[in-house]
Amino acid sequence: MKNGHLFQHIPAELPEEISESLLTAGNVRIERIVSKGHRSASDFWYDQQQNEWVVLLKGEAGLRFEQDELPIHLTPGMYVNIPAHARHRVEWTSASEETVWLAVFY
């Protein structure tokens, strides 16, 4: 789908985190991710081939880089650039509302 709405079409129940590709073109991919209380598995670290620019648009989350002792507390509007292979994990997301992320992989 080329046009759409980031805050609509969210299922009432979210047993799993949802990732949807909104656009793919060449080496660029734009994804919407919706979490609700989800977090990375214990001791799991993302170690991605691509760079990721991500903004949190709704909800709240704790994003931790392996090199840092504490997670970054993300609230709506905050964006972070995650270079390829910068190991990171989602420590927590809000359990009381959906957390909507927009990620640009490049």
Added chain:
Amino acid sequence: MKNGHLFQHIPAELPEEISESLLTAGNVRIERIVSKGHRSASDFWYDQQQNEWVVLLKGEAGLRFEQDELPIHLTPGMYVNIPAHARHRVEWTSASEETVWLAVFY
């Protein structure tokens, strides 16, 4: 700046629309655009070399493609993909609050 906040650091007065590059890498550029009552000049049409994926995150705007009779009324969360050379213009943006756009050129 690699990390930041889309809804902060907005000047109190916006005599001109503001476009800031948040990230540039290869053929990808991510921009924040802040408008307040701004619109494209009469009879001006954007005709861009690059594709643009744009989402409105705050405020309201009317985005018109030349091929369409009426603008699309964008409210927060709505995104539109604008292929290269798809002629378009901003017919209006809210005069009462800032309109914040996030654009990914690719």
